[in-house]
Amino acid sequence: MSRMKEISFSKGEQEELLQKITQKLSGENVDNILVFGSRNITYLSCGLVFPYLDQRVIHPVAYFYSLETGKRVLFCTYELADIPKQLDWDGEVVTYSLNEKTPELSLAKAAASYLQGEIAIDEKYTTKKQLSALTSATKNTNFIGIDKTLEELKIIKTEAEVRLLEIAGRMGDRGFISALNHTEGAALDALSYPLWEYAERFRVHAGEFGGSGVGNISVLKGTAARELFGPCPPRAVFDDGEFVRLEYSMYNHGYWITGSRTVYVGTPDEEAMKAYQENQKLKNAALEAIEIGKTASDIYDAVVNKSKSLDIPFWQDIEMGHGIGTSEREGPFFAPYDKTILEEGMVFCLGVYTYGPSHELICDRDVYHLTKNGPELLTWYKTYDQLYAMFGTSARHG
Amino acid sequence: MNNLANEIREKINDIYIRNGIETIILSDLYNIQYATGIKIPCSHAQPDLVMIALLNKNDEAKIILPEHWVASASQTKFDGELISYKIDQDPFDAAKSVLESEIAGTNNIGSDDDVASIMTSRMIEGVIKDSGGNKLSVSDDIMEERVIKTKAETHHIQSISLKTDHAINGYFHHLIADRSKSSMSISENLRIHSLERDIEIEGYNACSRGVLGQSIEKIWAYAPAYGFASDDFTEIGDTIIADAMNNERGYWSNSTRIGIMADDMNADQEEAYDQLVKLRNIVCENLTINHAANQIYMDIVNDAETQNIAIIENHRLGFSVGVSAMEPPFLSAGDQTQIEEGMIIVIDGLIEHKGLLYRSRDTVVITDNGPEILNWYKDWREPYFALNTI
Structure with a gap:
């Protein structure tokens, strides 16, 4: 279990990842790379994480890596400048001031002296405005897209990345179980236990168990759970005899997992039990289908076939899983369009949305690591192969 | 519609x-x-x-x-x-x-x-x-x-920014100076107190955190746990910098306030907070319509220098909120946006005193008569003081 104690990369693991990155980029004749996407910054820097970069709560951040010189440089504003040090990162940090008309221009001016010749950039995350600023601030530069190479790199995890994801899975599971534990006993106390508290208890405990942050949080119950996401009215409370589903994502040191867990309030009747068992049947069909060499779409097709043979309908407007890593959503996608060949070392989440008696969506999403022996469960802390019944009384649980 | x-x-x-x-x-x-x-x-x-x-x-x-x-x-x-x-x-x-x-x-x-x-x-x-x-x-x-908010937008932003200030105060009310709290517990409770005020639950940056004691030397302390903080504990007399971002009806608040784990400030805290109050006054005096944001920024910098206020060189002193939690215009040296009636500005007061960073954020709407503060649940000429055990 000691491997579960080290929740961030060791220096050796960072070096191993950097070596992998360098090898791949060198093979593609990349001399210099500049990235703006949060997922790419975390990946290429081997662990730097900035607050809510995707939501643009901070000014743009860029990471530059020169394979020619070995130089690794981070460009950011003053308020973020000590984050690399906090994370024990030893590259160069260049702080830019908002002296130009836009933050993009300010960053470009600060980065200009580092940029020359052909520079690979992540076109999926760099804005056109940022590219224009870089082009105007530099001379003799040529920016080329590198997204496909980065995706190929990121899709196969190193052993250390798998560990960080496994730890994130455990943090998420413990967060979820703690939310259940707090809610049990108080779920039907409409005066003091609102629905939002269940979701918030997840966030709180994911943090208490060492998580770095939470992304998506959506809690749905009863007929509202017919939708994937939805607002949780501030005064909504639990009702007996309903499914409750929590959708979440969270991360550990830049490594993200996503989860979806469905429980039942009160004693489930036969119909509810059957609905949950059917969900597990289709999920197991997907798991049985997963093997190295198949395509991601093969897995989707296998579930479609099983659904037909067992007469268990499922929600087919959403893929049944996808890769995870330095983002909460990346390839491969278990969807009809994705022909990515499954390989050893991929890590993904998997869960099928089936229907409850009132057409509510039921899902039980786990995280797996694909090994030679098939998918290995990373969210092993507690299994949810049986419907979890959350009983409620008026007891007070702090 | x-x-x-x-x-x-x-x-x-x-x-x-x-x-x-x-x-x-x-x-x-x-x-x-x-x-x-x-x-x-x-x-x-x-x-x-x-x-x-x-x-x-x-x-x-x-x-x-x-x-x-x-x-x-x-x-x-x-x-x-x-x-x-x-x-x-x-x-x-x-x-x-x-x-x-x-x-x-x-x-x-x-x-x-x-x-x-x-x-x-x-x-x-x-x-x-x-x-x-x-x-x-x-x-x-x-x-x-x-950048120019409509009447309904201003109403939404006022509502959420006031609720956020209320939530921060609501939690500060629970602080007892001689009972230690972890920064994680403070962060969680700021969140809970937001939700208790009928703010809809949301993930990602709809978060909060409390940074305390010596950790306030960093703006984004406890990396990478920005929304959870850490396990350092308050001591009597500590400064707590409380941040909270909340969303309601699609509009954001982005607020920061200071609490003191004592019923009074020590000399350094008093000096630092006094500078923050003066800085807020300077920003408000300069934040007038028909002036460019960068000119206002330079005027503030000059006034701050005159009054010996230790602002951070080249750190922007304000930004706006709306459908996002940080958006233009920026009170910075580069932003040439004309400040106009109807803009919302979060005054991002930040000063350094003896290696520590003190921060307080006020949300204002720009009117013909200057900035009008939208989020004062309490008067912030002084920080929140925690009680001792009673």
Whole structure:
């Protein structure tokens, strides 16, 4: 279990990842790379994480890596400048001031002296405005897209990345179980236990168990759970005899997992039990289908076939899983369009949305690591192969 | 259509008229939310799922989005058409294909693709070009509209910023100076007290945190646990910097306040807080209409220097909030935006004193008579003082 104690990369693991990155980029004749996407910054820097970069709560951040010189440089504003040090990162940090008309221009001016010749950039995350600023601030530069190479790199995890994801899975599971534990006993106390508290208890405990942050949080119950996401009215409370589903994502040191867990309030009747068992049947069909060499779409097709043979309908407007890593959503996608060949070392989440008696969506999403022996469960802390019944009384649980 | 939607619709109409266009393509998620009210919280973290808005001067708006987001979008007050794509196609290709069919035959098309990713921008440019249309950039026009808040927007921002101040005070009320609290516990409780004030639960940056003691030497302490903080504990007399970002009806507050774990400040805290109060006054005095943000910034810097206030060199002293938690205009050396009536500014007061960073944020609306503070649940001429055990 000691491997579960080290929740961030060791220096050796960072070096191993950097070596992998360098090898791949060198093979593609990349001399210099500049990235703006949060997922790419975390990946290429081997662990730097900035607050809510995707939501643009901070000014743009860029990471530059020169394979020619070995130089690794981070460009950011003053308020973020000590984050690399906090994370024990030893590259160069260049702080830019908002002296130009836009933050993009300010960053470009600060980065200009580092940029020359052909520079690979992540076109999926760099804005056109940022590219224009870089082009105007530099001379003799040529920016080329590198997204496909980065995706190929990121899709196969190193052993250390798998560990960080496994730890994130455990943090998420413990967060979820703690939310259940707090809610049990108080779920039907409409005066003091609102629905939002269940979701918030997840966030709180994911943090208490060492998580770095939470992304998506959506809690749905009863007929509202017919939708994937939805607002949780501030005064909504639990009702007996309903499914409750929590959708979440969270991360550990830049490594993200996503989860979806469905429980039942009160004693489930036969119909509810059957609905949950059917969900597990289709999920197991997907798991049985997963093997190295198949395509991601093969897995989707296998579930479609099983659904037909067992007469268990499922929600087919959403893929049944996808890769995870330095983002909460990346390839491969278990969807009809994705022909990515499954390989050893991929890590993904998997869960099928089936229907409850009132057409509510039921899902039980786990995280797996694909090994030679098939998918290995990373969210092993507690299994949810049986419907979890959350009983409620008026007891007070702090 | 509600008041907010009507007000925004009028603003978008101005863009049509100014640019001589009848169609606008929006691909920036915040612009889409601004124009249509549709907000999918996870969309910023899942950029492979493309969402595009097609606004039409004489017709209802259309949103191109993945099928599994349709229900969420339907729960908003958007009254246009939702055109979804299925998972039998790559999301990017699917969105492109819908866009191609929707803009066929349109001549002059406005687009905000300057602020989209290069890949999305290239796709939109290509689709317009292939359809024989002419693209005009409207990203600056949209931002010019966004920076001046409408009546309903100001109302929403005032409501959420006041609630956030209330929530921070609500939690501070529980602090007892001689009973130690961890920064994690403070962070959690700031969140809980926000939710207890009927603020809708949301993930990502709808978060809070408490930074305390010596850790206030860093702005984003406890990396990478920005929303959870850490396990350091307060001691009697510590400073707590409490941050909270909250969202209500699609509009954000972004607030920071100071609590002291004692019934009075020590000399250093008093000196630092006094500087923060003076800085707020200086910003408010200078924050007047018809002056450029960068000029105001320089004036503030000069005044601060005169009064020996230790502001951070080149750190911006303000920003706005709206459909996003940080947006232009910025009170910085570079931003040339004219400050106008109806703008919302979060005054980002930050000073350094003996190696520690003290921060307090006030949200103001710009009026003819200067800035009007929107979020004072209590008067912040002094910080919050915790009680001792009683």
